[in-house]
Structures are given as structure tokens and as C-alpha cells.
Amino acid sequence: MTQRIDKAFIAEENAKLAGFLKEDYEALGNQLARDDINIEDITAKAEQFQIAVPSWGTGTGGTRFARFPGEGEPRNIWEKLEDSAVINDLSQCTERVSPHFPWDKVDDFTELKQTSDSLNLKWDSINSNTFQDQPGQAHSFKYGSLSNTRAESRDLAIQHNLDCIEWGKALGSKTLTVWVGDGSNHPGQQHFQSAFERYLDSMKQIYAGLPSDWELHIEHKMFEPAFYSTIIQDWGSNILAAMELGPQAKSLVDLGHHAPNVNIEMIVSRLIQFKKLGGFHFNDSKYGDDDLDSGSLHPYQQFLIFNELVDAQYRNQEGFGPNYMLDQSHNVTDPIESLMNSAASVQRSYVAALIVDRKKLSGYQQDNDALMASNTLKKAFTTDVSPILEMARFNRGGAIDPIAVYRASGYRAQAGRERPNSGGNGSGIV
Numbered sequence: 417m418t419q420r421i422d423k424a425f426i427a428e429e430n431a432k433l434a435g436f437l438k439e440d441y442e443a444l445g446n447q448l449a450r451d452d453i454n455i456e457d458i459t460a461k462a463e464q465f466q467i468a469v470p471s472w473g474t475g476t477g478g479t480r481f482a483r484f485p486g487e488g489e490p491r492n493i494w495e496k497l498e499d500s501a502v503i504n505d506l507s508q509c510t511e512r513v514s515p516h517f518p519w520d521k522v523d524d525f526t527e528l529k530q531t532s533d534s535l536n537l538k539w540d541s542i543n544s545n546t547f548q549d550q551p552g553q554a555h556s557f558k559y560g561s562l563s564n565t566r567a568e569s570r571d572l573a574i575q576h577n578l579d580c581i582e583w584g585k586a587l588g589s590k591t592l593t594v595w596v597g598d599g600s601n602h603p604g605q606q607h608f609q610s611a612f613e614r615y616l617d618s619m620k621q622i623y624a625g626l627p628s629d630w631e632l633h634i635e636h637k638m639f640e641p642a643f644y645s646t647i648i649q650d651w652g653s654n655i656l657a658a659m660e661l662g663p664q665a666k667s668l669v670d671l672g673h674h675a676p677n678v679n680i681e682m683i684v685s686r687l688i689q690f691k692k693l694g695g696f697h698f699n700d701s702k703y704g705d706d707d708l709d710s711g712s713l714h715p716y717q718q719f720l721i722f723n724e725l726v727d728a729q730y731r732n733q734e735g736f737g738p739n740y741m742l743d744q745s746h747n748v749t750d751p752i753e754s755l756m757n758s759a760a761s762v763q764r765s766y767v768a769a770l771i772v773d774r775k776k777l778s779g780y781q782q783d784n785d786a787l788m789a790s791n792t793l794k795k796a797f798t799t800d801v802s803p804i805l806e807m808a809r810f811n812r813g814g815a816i817d818p819i820a821v822y823r824a825s826g827y828r829a830q831a832g833r834e835r836p837n838s839g840g841n842g843s844g845i846v
């Protein structure tokens with residue numbers, strides 16, 4: 417087992433920065449106080465923020481062309497958990513891990529739960545995988561899974577999702593996320609309505625197997641692997657399916673699954689309004705489903721999404737409580753570093769959205785003062801809230817500078833020695 421980073425080591429590294437943090441935190445506190453914002457209230461909220469790590473994100477992802485595995489990548493779910501524990505120890509906002517089955521191969525779920533407990537980790541949403549065939553699979557998903565024209569393939573896909581619910585129960589999860597690549601590559605290949613009917617019929621059978629305190633999250637994606645039509649291609653088909661299934665079914669928004677420039681924050685607002693926002697897969701993109709690191713390209717968009725989320729919180733919107741997680745593919749970075757950086761980037765958007773002056777914003781909206789409304793958002797977005805993020809981590813026993821502590825710890829080199837023949841997540845698909 418790869419040794420976790422010692423608490424004493426984290427504390428030693430923090431001691432080098434604590435003086436600077438105190439100064440910066442005080443300065444920001446004074447600045448916010450001018451607008452009647454108590455920095456301690458914001459820090460307390462930042463400390464509560466949690467975003468889940470995807471098990472597959474701890475290994476190198478890849479493109480259609482190649483995958484270049486890194487040193488000491490986790491070879492199985494147990495080692496993915498070890499890396500997730502390190503991410504959480506330093507970041508203090510990633511206490512949940514979201515598994516993907518059957519990529520994550522598990523014989524004994526009780527043992528897996530005991531291991532995650534011992535690492536102070538919990539389980540987030542269970543992801544089912546019916547978007548590729550497994551070795552020896554009796555009926556193929558080549559022409560779709562839940563919407564396949566052949567009942568044998570559909571039944572297999574339904575059963576896999578029902579199995580995922582059982583495994584999730586053993587792990588203490590409360591959500592099943594379904595993303596399927598079902599669709600078509602040629603005009604005329606598929607009858608749109610019949611395919612959607614088959615999909616809905618299959619999803620109803622999965623929904624029927626859902627415990628009463630669980631949610632079923634449906635993830636839409638514009639295209640890929642089907643390049644002409646995809647069964648749940650956008651939030652329209654998504655919310656229709658969720659409404660058809662019932663109140664426990666909600667929509668999940670993966671930021672990379674929209675056409676470039678689509679107003680995602682407005683989609684989020686609509687889903688909130690109709691109690692259908694289930695959760696998020698955070699990432700960033702320039703062209704399509706690039707799965708780049710969160711906030712690496714469009715931090716303002718990410719902030720505007722959190723502006724909607726914090727607004728819903730502020731108004732105590734009924735039925736609001738989405739799951740947050742990352743869904744990224746790390747091709748050229750150390751996945752542990754990317755996940756820590758990305759979690760902090762999402763947390764930064766949340767914190768910046770917390771300091772939006774909502775009373776003023778509402779007044780400007782009422783008066784149609786477009787310029788001042790926009791400036792109110794910009795003011796919060798351009799405020800450097802780093803000292804709040806650092807203090808939140810510090811207060812919880814994490815690292816003021818997680819990347820620096822991780823690099824100084826030599827964890828990756830040690831993993832390299834202890835995990836020979838590392839194959840990453842083994843999926844080749846992200």
C-alpha cells in the first residue's frame with residue numbers, strides 16, 4: 417500500500433506559509449467588510465463544500481489515438497482509493513469517490529466499503545457502463561444498450577443498472593448515473609421515436625428498482641460515440657425522460673456535453689426551477705467533450721453556473737441539492753494534481769458566487785440597469801478569494817498549497833515503485 421502523506425508533514429509545510437496566509441486573509445477580510453460581508457461566514461461555507469472525484473480520473477485518460485500512462489498509476493479500485501484519499505487529505509473537499517462499473521472490478525463490496533471507511537472516504541453516484549461490450553458478453557451493445565432494437569441487449573443493459581443499484585447499496589451510495597452512447601451514425605438508421613420509447617421503457621424498469629431514498633441521474637451528451645443522433649442528446653430530451661420517469665429521476669449536466677457557447681447556466685436555472693437538477697460533471701472544453709480541467713478555459717462560465725446555484729440556495733429553492741463531481745480526462749498532467757487543482761477551481765467559483773451582492777443585483781435587475789447588474793457579478797468574480805480557499809483547507813487540516821505539498825512528499829515516486837506495470841484506468845474511454 418502506498419503510504420499516505422503524513423499529517424505532520426502537511427503541518428510542517430503549512431507552517432512555512434501560515435504567516436503569509438494570515439496577512440492575506442486579513443486584507444481580504446477588510447476588503448469584504450466594506451460590503452458588509454463577514455469573511456468567517458464565507459470560510460465556514462467553503463469548508464462545507466464537497467465535490468466528488470471520479471474513480472476513472474485518477475488514471476491517465478486518453479484520446480481516440482493514444483494513451484500515455486504515467487508513473488505509478490492506480491491499477492485497480494483499491495489503489496484509486498489510495499490516491500483519492502491523498503487528494504482529500506490535501507484538498508479537504510473531496511471526501512466522495514464516484515465509481516464506474518464494470519471498469520472498477522470488485523469481488524467483495526463489504527471489503528471495499530471497509531477500505532473506503534478506513535480512508536475516511538464515502539461513495540458518490542454509481543456510474544453504469546453499457547457503452548461498450550465486455551469480454552464474452554452474450555449480447556452486444558454495438559447498436560445501443562437501453563434503446564437497442566433487440567430485447568436481449570436491452571435486458572442485459574437493464575440488469576447491469578439494477579446490479580449497479582445493489583452494489584451502490586452495499587457502498588452506501590444513493591444515486592445511479594446513467595449515461596449511454598446509444599444513437600445512430602446515419603440518417604435513417606434509427607426511428608427516433610421508437611428508439612426513445614425503447615429507452616424510456618428500459619429506464620422505467622431501472623427506476624422501478626430504485627430504493628425510495630435514491631435518485632436516478634440522466635446524463636445528456638450532444639454526440640459521441642454516435643455522430644448523427646444521440647438518444648439523450650440535450651437537456652430537452654433529458655428533462656422529458658426525467659419527467660416521464662418520476663420525481664426520483666433528475667438531469668445531470670456535464671459541462672462538456674453541449675455545443676460550444678451554449679448558455680449552460682440558463683439550462684441549470686431551468687432545471688432548478690422544475691426540481692430536475694440532479695448533479696454535475698465538472699470539466700472544461702474548447703471544442704467538444706474534451707474533459708479538460710475544470711475552470712482551465714472558462715472560469716467565468718463556471719462562476720455563472722455557481723451564481724445560479726448559490727441563488728437557489730439563497731432563495732431556499734424547494735427540491736434543490738445537486739451532486740457535484742468532476743469528470744475529466746488527464747492526458748498530460750499527474751491526475752492527482754489535476755484533480756486537486758480542479759476541485760479547488762470549482763470551490764473557487766462557489767466561493768466567488770457567495771460574495772455576489774444579491775440584494776443589489778436584484779435591484780439592478782428590477783431597474784433594468786444592465787451595466788451595474790453585470791458589474792455586480794464581475795466584482796465578485798474578479799475578487800481573488802484564494803485566502804478563503806487556503807484558510808478553509810488549513811482549518812480542516814488540509815494543505816494551504818496542496819500541489820506544493822504533494823510534490824514535496826514524493827508520493828508519486830513511491831507509487832511508481834509500489835505499482836509496477838501500471839495500466840491506468842484500463843478503459844481507453846473517457
Ligand code: AOS
Nearest residue numbers: 543595637670705743845846
Ligand atoms: C461520457 O462522455 C460521459 O461524460 C460519462 O459521464 C462517462 O460515464 C464518463 O465520462 C466516463 O467515461
Ligand code: ZN
Nearest residue numbers: 635670697743
Ligand atoms: Zn460525464
Ligand code: ZN
Nearest residue numbers: 670672705846
Ligand atoms: Zn463526457
Ligand code: ZN
Nearest residue numbers: 705707743846
Ligand atoms: Zn468524457
